[in-house]
Amino acid sequence: MRIIIPIKQVPETRSVKMDETTGTVIRQGVESIVNPLDLYAIETALRLKEQYGGETVAVTMGPPQAETALREALSMGVDQAVLVSDRAYAGSDTWATAYILAAAISKLGGFDLIVCGERATDGDTGQVGPELAAALNIPVASYVNRITNITGSWCVADRRLEDGEEQLQITLPAILTVVKEIGVPRLPTLDGKIRARRTAIPIYSQKELQLPENRIGLNGSPTRVVKIFRPAVARQCQLEFGGDDRQNEQAVAKLFAFLQGREVV
Amino acid sequence: MVSIQYNPVTSVIAEELREIVGERYVIFNDTEKLEPFSHDEIPGKGYRAMPEIVIRPRTAAEIAEIVKLANREMIPITPRGAGSGLSGGAVPIHGGIVISVDRMNSILEVDLKNMMIVVEPGVIANEINEHVKEHGLFYAGYPMSLETCFIGGNVAENAGGGKAVKYGVTSRYVLGLEIVTPTGEIVELGGKLVKDVTGYNMVQLMVGSEGTLGFFTKIILKLIPRPKYQVDLLCLFDSSESAINTVPRLMTGSGYIPTSIEFMDQASVKAACDYLNESIPYEKCGAMLLLSVDGMEEEQVIREYEAIGTLCRECGAQEVYVADNASTSERIWKIRRNIAEAYNLFYPRQSGEDIVVPPASIPEMVAEFRRLEQKYCVPIPCYGHAGDGNLHARISSDPNWTDEQWEEILPQILAEVYRKTAECGGRISGEHGIGHKRKKYMRTVVSEEYLNMLRVVKRGLDPNNIMNPGKIFDL
Numbered sequence: 058m059r060i061i062i063p064i065k066q067v068p069e070t071r072s073v074k075m076d077e078t079t080g081t082v083i084r085q086g087v088e089s090i091v092n093p094l095d096l097y098a099i100e101t102a103l104r105l106k107e108q109y110g111g112e113t114v115a116v117t118m119g120p121p122q123a124e125t126a127l128r129e130a131l132s133m134g135v136d137q138a139v140l141v142s143d144r145a146y147a148g149s150d151t152w153a154t155a156y157i158l159a160a161a162i163s164k165l166g167g168f169d170l171i172v173c174g175e176r177a178t179d180g181d182t183g184q185v186g187p188e189l190a191a192a193l194n195i196p197v198a199s200y201v202n203r204i205t206n207i208t209g210s211w212c213v214a215d216r217r218l219e220d221g222e223e224q225l226q227i228t229l230p231a232i233l234t235v236v237k238e239i240g241v242p243r244l245p246t247l248d249g250k251i252r253a254r255r256t257a258i259p260i261y262s263q264k265e266l267q268l269p270e271n272r273i274g275l276n277g278s279p280t281r282v283v284k285i286f287r288p289a290v291a292r293q294c295q296l297e298f299g300g301d302d303r304q305n306e307q308a309v310a311k312l313f314a315f316l317q318g319r320e321v322v
Numbered sequence: 323m324v325s326i327q328y329n330p331v332t333s334v335i336a337e338e339l340r341e342i343v344g345e346r347y348v349i350f351n352d353t354e355k356l357e358p359f360s361h362d363e364i365p366g367k368g369y370r371a372m373p374e375i376v377i378r379p380r381t382a383a384e385i386a387e388i389v390k391l392a393n394r395e396m397i398p399i400t401p402r403g404a405g406s407g408l409s410g411g412a413v414p415i416h417g418g419i420v421i422s423v424d425r426m427n428s429i430l431e432v433d434l435k436n437m438m439i440v441v442e443p444g445v446i447a448n449e450i451n452e453h454v455k456e457h458g459l460f461y462a463g464y465p466m467s468l469e470t471c472f473i474g475g476n477v478a479e480n481a482g483g484g485k486a487v488k489y490g491v492t493s494r495y496v497l498g499l500e501i502v503t504p505t506g507e508i509v510e511l512g513g514k515l516v517k518d519v520t521g522y523n524m525v526q527l528m529v530g531s532e533g534t535l536g537f538f539t540k541i542i543l544k545l546i547p548r549p550k551y552q553v554d555l556l557c558l559f560d561s562s563e564s565a566i567n568t569v570p571r572l573m574t575g576s577g578y579i580p581t582s583i584e585f586m587d588q589a590s591v592k593a594a595c596d597y598l599n600e601s602i603p604y605e606k607c608g609a610m611l612l613l614s615v616d617g618m619e620e621e622q623v624i625r626e627y628e629a630i631g632t633l634c635r636e637c638g639a640q641e642v643y644v645a646d647n648a649s650t651s652e653r654i655w656k657i658r659r660n661i662a663e664a665y666n667l668f669y670p671r672q673s674g675e676d677i678v679v680p681p682a683s684i685p686e687m688v689a690e691f692r693r694l695e696q697k698y699c700v701p702i703p704c705y706g707h708a709g710d711g712n713l714h715a716r717i718s719s720d721p722n723w724t725d726e727q728w729e730e731i732l733p734q735i736l737a738e739v740y741r742k743t744a745e746c747g748g749r750i751s752g753e754h755g756i757g758h759k760r761k762k763y764m765r766t767v768v769s770e771e772y773l774n775m776l777r778v779v780k781r782g783l784d785p786n787n788i789m790n791p792g793k794i795f796d797l
Contacts, residue, residue, distance in 0.1 A: 071649075243601075244653070247555070
């Protein structure tokens with residue numbers, strides 16, 4: 058089985074500061090790491106490989122330094138890595154990114170499964186996985202928390218939704234975006250690090266992919282950021298005080314009525 | 323031993339103290355608010371004592387006035403930082419006045435030309451680093467409680483911590499102090515000087531004096547260039563022995579000095595990993611070493627960690643995990659930092675030991691703890707700073723024992739631990755201090771003549787025995 062893992066390099070969120078005037082992330086001097094949720098995708102792919110055999114390939118699109126993220130994936134045990142990088146791809150939104158990644162993945166040859174993290178901690182859209190499925194015209198299951206079975210042409214996956222769990226049987230090749238419950242990522246090992254340092258990482262640029270200019274970068278990105286703002290959190294707090302039995306009863310009755318009014322109880 | 327006659331804090335004295343610091347900054351006659359000042363982080367209730375009054379001054383001049391009043395009225399004074407100590411240093415065992423430095427929390431000056439920083443005692447240790455980071459500088463003190471402890475307490479206890487293997491302990495970085503003496507004078511010791519032999523080294527006498535010789539009001543610290551790269555290795559071994567025996571080889575065999583060499587035995591690892599829901603395969607490992615390497619050049623750091631990690635594999639490490647970014651690093655350091663917390667959950671009665679021996683004697687000490695575990699049927703998880711010979715062992719009471727049983731057995735275990743420590747040429751505390759917790763064991767590792775020297779110093783500087791009396795030794 059051949060599994061592709063698209064990953065993203067993001068700023069280390071604990072050290073991130075916001076520019077108060079523009080509302081954007083100050084990236085300068087901030088350490089970059091593999092998107093923490095992508096580590097779960099890597100873990101999923103590695104476990105599937107351990108169970109079913111095959112090969113895992115990590116792919117990322119980004120500036121040359123995104124190679125560090127790929128080496129981290131390699132050091133966790135991923136077999137191969139590919140960097141998609143070209144100035145022409147800068148400014149791509151999720152749609153253009155998915156388009157470019159789809160082209161890169163097609164160039165990699167066949168695959169059975171693509172495993173993505175649920176979303177990236179910087180953009181927080183969760184769109185690239187499903188958009189990649191659209192670009193490649195294959196089925197997608199998002200928010201997967203368990204993969205119960207894979208046969209030659211089927212994959213059975215559980216997904217967690219707001220109102221319950223769903224079990225899907227989908228045809229391969231397919232895309233799964235996974236959530237944290239899928240399994241805690243392993244740590245990179247010394248042997249893995251040494252191997253990762255020695256592994257050559259091919260770069261796919263515009264020269265290799267030859268994508269039409271109106272589909273990539275800013276030109277290929279329908280998303281327009283109109284305004285960035287910090288949502289105001291409005292919390293209304295109502296305090297009920299107890300005391301003697303009668304007051305306690307009244308307070309409880311009010312709380313009960315409040316919760317009933319909101320259909321909580 | 324001289325019996326001490328102290329006077330109580332009367333409401334008249336409380337009023338006078340209010341006039342010195344302002345009414346808002348005095349806690350008096352309020353048991354609930356005084357209680358937090360009756361203990362530090364020693365588990366259990368055995369070493370607690372209530373203050374009669376707590377004062378929160380802002381300036382050295384205020385402290386000088388308080389100290390003079392205390393001498394006049396014969397009331398003991400106990401200085402207090404964040405209260406994160408582990409030997410009772412900040413606990414007012416004779417009652418009296420507790421002076422909290424929490425309001426004296428300004429960073430007074432970052433002197434870039436001299437690479438020094440001048441701070442007040444109530445600054446949180448970690449804040450110093452946050453403050454100098456942007457200048458590419460670094461304060462190398464790194465106690466495990468760095469996010470809560472105050473620098474004043476660090477200096478008073480000569481705190482060690484996780485980076486001491488390479489960077490040494492707090493004392494190495496203290497160049498100058500402004501102190502209020504036990505008789506109420508404000509004196510400057512040392513200064514922004516890298517070298518200074520103008521008289522006795524009073525700065526270093528104060529460092530680690532546990533609040534018994536003076537009250538620090540200003541601290542001048544040396545800064546060093548901030549290492550740009552750090553990589554942590556988490557090494558899993560079959561047994562404590564194989565992990566511990568690797569340590570001396572690391573120091574001599576790899577050609578590099580790691581920043582940290584932290585040891586965790588199986589019980590410590592299990593407690594912390596269970597507590598954190600950590601999924602690394604710790605069940606099959608008997609002990610772990612957490613090693614850090616840092617430096618200015620990435621290539622150099624990679625070379626060092628590969629050499630050190632490979633040596634660990636040669637010494638039998640089952641696996642070596644590598645953390646070269648902040649989030650992975652945090653994940654593995656969390657294990658080390660949460661051992662104490664995890665143990666507090668499972669064992670209500672413990673004695674946290676802090677012995678220090680010549681680094682090469684660590685395997686011998688670990689073996690001794692194993693023997694005592696068998697002999698007394700108590701769990702004694704061991705962890706700590708193996709690279710500098712400082713071992714933390716938490717002698718833990720069987721939860722089914724009564725307090726009386728524990729009180730009876732613990733001193734027997736401690737006597738054996740300290741006897742072995744002395745045999746190895748070690749001491750009973752490496753970085754937590756003596757306080758009133760360990761003072762009765764001083765004679766197991768030092769001579770009466772040595773203690774007499776300490777007494778002469780104490781009597782000379784504090785004739786009324788006002789400053790933190792009853793700590794380290796009895797007069």
